[in-house]
Every structure is written in structure tokens, then in C-alpha cells.
Amino acid sequence: MKKIAVLTSGGDAPGMNACVRSVVRSALYLDLEVYGVRYGYDGMIKGDIHKMKSYSVSNIIQRGGTILKSARSKDFMTKEGRKKAFEQLKYYGIEGLVTIGGDGTFTGANIFYQEHGIPVIGIPGTIDNDLYGSDFTIGFDTAVNTALDAIDKIRDTANSHDRVFFIEVMGRHSGYIAIQCGIGGGAELIMVPETSTTIEDVINKLKKDRDSQKTSSIVVVAEGDEQGNAHEIAEKVKVHLPEMDMRVSTLGHIQRGGEPTARDRILSSRLGLAAVEGLLNGQKNVMAGIVDNKIVYTNLKVAISKSKPIQDELLRLTEILSM
Template sequence: MKSIGVFTSGGDAPGMNACIRSVVRSALYLGIDVYGIKYGYNGMIEGDIYKMKSYSVSNILQKGGTILKSARSNEFRTKEGRQKAYEQLKKRGIEGLVAIGGDGTLTGANLFYEEFGIPTIGCPGTIDNDLYGSDYTIGFDTAVNTALDAIDKIRDTANSHDRVFFVEVMGRHSGYIAINCGIGGGAEMVMVPETSVTIQDVIDTLKAGENRHKTSHIVIVAEGGEQGDAIEVAAKVSKELPKLDIRVTNLGHVQRGGAPTALDRMIASRLGMAAVEGLVNGQKNSMVGIIDNKIVFTNIKLAISKSKPINDELMRLVEVMSI
């Protein structure tokens, strides 16, 4: 393999730049030309592609976001769009791809491989940590720490005013951020898409806390929770417990930004190098991940089709620590 392309797609995640850097320098170390594809699949279709050198990725390890930019591509969803993308890669002699992103990115990569056969390795880049085949995804640790910093500050004002705060974190289909924030932030309850926590459960927990003379509470709500978002949940609880001073905070996209933590830099660097070496060693339609601190490759079809269950022990830890 003499030439590969690297791109980021979908939602950005802290550590994507560290992964780009690792891909570029690993490829150059092995004597492989590497091209940066800007704006994801859109850039692939439009030919927004440039040759990268070692200096192209200098001083980006510590930066959030992605220097290759990211965009969603409706045109790539069409056969004609994918044909255009293939022609752009063929024109430049690109023989393999490293796709950094989440579920949507890998879904596109799988379809592209099935139609045109270009070997592709996916690097799981999403703060949600919801891809099967890796214990951690790039950006997850940073997102949790960013959210925790805010939750610690919210706890201060909750204690000062005897308030109940419902804090919404990202995780439309996954509760990993919420659970880790709940444990690390000392929340009384966590509501995630994977479990059926009812409004009555929340009410009972808050009442039990009051009986133990707790004057403030934090409830973490994943954005995709079964009972609705934090505003909806808070409204339902307030109707049943009107005496409580209830406030809502949505942490939103702040969780996607900022300098990546040391862990995310390490994970991204390991995955980037492994992706390049995987292409060289014949991996074709795989996602590279880390399980039990070891590099593993999982077929992309499996990675995007199999759900990654939450750890029941962690949910139990939230419950035990809330008393």
C-alpha cells in the first residue's frame, strides 16, 4: 500500500486531532503517502483533498475539534455521490482509508467498501462511547471530565440554595456519559436510555433523600432518556413535588469541545497507529478498538449493528452511593 486517505466525519470529538496526527506520522514512518480529506464525505465527493506532511499535524495534539473539519453528507447517501467520491480517490491513487467518527461514519464506510472495495479502517471517534468493539471511544473521557467540571459547580449552588438540579448531558442512545457523570459527580439518580427509570422512581428517590435530611439533589438525565429530556422530567417531578426548588441545566455542545485529556490523547494515538498498521497488514473493513488495554479489530458491520450494553454494576453503584 503506497497511499492512504484520512478523514473525520459526523460529530466532532476531543482527540480527533491526536488521531489524525497519529495516522499521518505512522503512515509517513512506513513510507506511505497520506492525504487529508476535508469535510468528511462531502470533501471526498468534491475533491477537497490534499497531501499531508509531518509538519501538517504539528501542534494539534492538544487541540479539540478536527483540523480536517467535519460535515454531514446527504449526497454520499446516493450511489451517484459515492461514485464521485470513488473517482476522486482513484484520481489520486488512494488505496486505503482511515475513517475517524461514530456510527454514521462507519455506516458510510461499510457501504463504500461493499460497493468499491477500498480497504477501510474505522477509528471510533464519538463522545458517546457507544460503539461495539472498544472499551473507550475517542472523546468520551474528555466529555465526561468537561461535564463533571460543570456538575461540581452546579453542586455548589444546589447546596447553597437547597435546590434540586436536573442536569442534561449528551447521549441520545447511550447512557455512558450520564452514568460516569453520575458516579463522579455524586448524583442521586441517573436516567439513561438503556434503563426504565420512571418519574415515580425519581420522586421516591427525592422523598427518601429528604427523609435522610438531604437538602439538595443532582439528577443526571441523558438527552435520549425514556421519560424525555431534563426539562420534561423536571416539569413532571415539579407537578408532584411542588415545594421543591427545581432547576434545569443543559450542558449541550460544551461537552464536545476543549483540549483532550491525557487518556483521550493516548487512546487516539494508539488507534491511529493501529489503523495504519492494520491497512498495511491486510485489514479491510474493520474498526480498530481497545479492549482490556489491547488493540483489537472488529468487522465494521458488527461494530455498527451490535449494541454496546451499559455496565449494570455501574448503575448499581449510582444507587448505592446515593443513600
């Protein structure tokens, strides 16, 4: 193998740039030519592919977002589109592909490998931390700290006005962000898709807090909770507790931006090298991850199909500390 390419796809995550940097410089160190694909799979179809040098990734390790840009590609969802992408890789002589993204990115990479046989290694770049085969995904730690900073500030207002705040964080199918920043922010209640929390449970908890002389409460809601989003939950609760002053704050895309934390920069750097070395060692159609602080390779289909449950210990910790 002499030439590889790297792309970022799907939602951006803090640390993607650090990962691109690692892939590029690891490849050059190992005497490979490396190409950057702009705008993900859409750019691969259109031939938006450029040779990269060491200086191409200078001064980006601290930057959020992705210098390679990201886009979702409807054309890549078709067999014809994937064939065009393959022809572009052949034109440039590219023999291996590193894809940085989440489950949608890996789904496309898995199909692409099955159809055209180009060795692909995925790197988990998603703030949701919902991919099996890695304890943490790129961007998760930064997103948690961003949300936590907002929760800390909101609690000041909640305490000053004796209010209940419902704070919505990202997590359509996963409650990892909600659990971590809820514990770190001292939330009175955390609502996640992995557990069932009824509106009655919320009402009883808030009543209990007031009876125990708590004058304010924070409820962290993952956007994918089965009871609805934070606004919907607050409206349902308000009907039964009209005397309580309630507010809703949706943190939204602020969680996807910002300078990556040290943990995300180091994780990104390790996984970038692991992906390049994996390609050279014959790995294909796998995700590079870290489990128990060791590099592991997991089949892409397994990484996107196998569930990654939240640890029971964290759920128990939430219940105990929210008294």
C-alpha cells in the same frame, strides 16, 4: 499499498486531532504517502483532498475539534455520490482509507467498501462511547470530565439554595456519559436510556432524600432517556413536588469541545497507528479498537449493529452510593 487518506466525519470529538496526527506520522514512518480529506465524505466527493507532511500535524495534539473539519453529506448517502467519491480517490491514487467518527461514519464506510472495494479502517471518534469493539471511544473521557466539572460547580449552587438540579448530558442512545459523570459527581439519581426509571421513581427518591435531611439533590439525565429530556422530566416531577425548588441545566455542545485529556490523546495515538498498520497488514472494512488494553479489529457492520450495554456493576454502584 503506497497511498492512504484520512478523514473525520460526523460530530467532532476531543482527540480527533491527536488521531489525525497519529495517522499521518505513522503513515510517513511506514513510507506511505498520506492525504487529508477536508469536510468528511462531502470533501471526498468534491475532491477536497490534500497531501500531508509531518509538519501538517504539528502543534495539534492538544487541540479540540478537527483540523480536517467535519460535515454530514447527503450526497454520500446516494450511490451516485459514493461513485464520485471513489473516482476522486482513484484520481489521487489512494488505495486505503481511514475514517474517524461514529456509527454514521462507519455505516457510510461499510457501504462504500461493499460497492467499491477500497480497504477502509474506522477509528471510533464519538463522545457517546456507544460502539461495540472498543472499551472506550475517542472523546468520551474528555466529555465526561467536562460534564463532571460543570456538575461540581452546579452542586455548589444546589447546596447553597437547597435546590434540586436536573442536569442533562449528551447521550441520545447511550447512557455512558451520564453514568460516569453521575458516579463521579455523586448524583442522587442517574437516568439513562438503558434502564427504565419512572417519574414515580424520581419523586420517591427525592422525597426519601429530603426525609433523610438531604437539602439538595442532583439528577443526571441522558438526553435520550425514555421519560424525555431534563426539562420535560423536571416539569412532570414539579407537579407532584411543588414545594421543592427545582432548576434545569442542559450542558449541550460544551461536552464536545475542549482540550482532550491525556487518556484521549493516548487512545487516539494508539488507534491511529493501529489503523495504518491494519491497512498494511490486509485489514479492511473493520474498526480499530482497544479491548482490555489490546488492539482489536471488529467488522464495521458488527461495530455499529451490536449493542454495547452498560456494565451492571456501574448501575449497582449508582444505586448503592446515592443513599
